[in-house]
Amino acid sequence: MNPNPIPDPDQTEIREGDILFDCPHCGKNMAIEAAGAGLMVPCAACGKEVQVPIPDAATPEVPVAAVPRPPLDNGESPEETIRQLDAALAMANEQIDRLIAEKESLQERRAYLEQIRMANTARYEQIAAELATLQDALDRALVLLAEARAEKPA
Ligand SMILES: [Zn+2]
Structure with missing residues (x-):
C-alpha cells in the first residue's frame, strides 16, 4: 500500500x-x-x-480490561483454596529441582566430554609428533639410499 x-x-x-x-x-x-x-x-x-x-475519529475506544475477580463464595473454603495453591507450588518447586538436577548432570557430562576431548587432543599431538619423527627418519633413509646408489661402481 x-x-x-x-x-x-x-x-x-x-x-x-x-x-x-x-x-x-x-x-x-x-x-x-x-x-x-x-x-x-x-x-x-x-x-x-x-x-x-x-485519525482521531477512527481511533477505537480501548476498553479497560476488567480483572475478573473470583467470586468469594465459590463453594470452596479459603483453606481449601490455600491447600490447592500450596500443592501447585510444591509441584512447581519439584519441577524446578528436577530441572536444576538435569542442568547439573548436563554440566558434569559436558565437563567429562571436555576432558576426553583434551586427552584426545594431547594424543593426536603426540601421534603427529611421532609421524613427523618417522617422516624425518624416512627422509634421511632416502637420502642415504640415493647416495649409496650414486656411489655404486658402474
Ligand atoms: Zn517525503
Whole structure:
C-alpha cells in the first residue's frame, strides 16, 4: 500500500475516508486509504518511511480490561483454596529441582566430554609428533639410499 502524492488536491482523486497527511521529512501532501492508518509507508516523494497518522475519529475506544475477580463464595473454603495453591507450588518447586538436577548432570557430562576431548587432543599431538619423527627418519633413509646408489661402481 503506497500513498498517493497530491500535486494539486483538486486534481488528485481523494476518496471518502482517505487519510490526508504531510510527509514529516519533505512536507509532501499525501493521501492514503483509511486502511493504511498507523502503517509505515514510503513517502511517494522522498521515499523515506512515514507513519500514516491514525485519525482521531477512527481511533477505537480501548476498553479497560476488567480483572475478573473470583467470586468469594465459590463453594470452596479459603483453606481449601490455600491447600490447592500450596500443592501447585510444591509441584512447581519439584519441577524446578528436577530441572536444576538435569542442568547439573548436563554440566558434569559436558565437563567429562571436555576432558576426553583434551586427552584426545594431547594424543593426536603426540601421534603427529611421532609421524613427523618417522617422516624425518624416512627422509634421511632416502637420502642415504640415493647416495649409496650414486656411489655404486658402474
Ligand atoms: Zn517525503
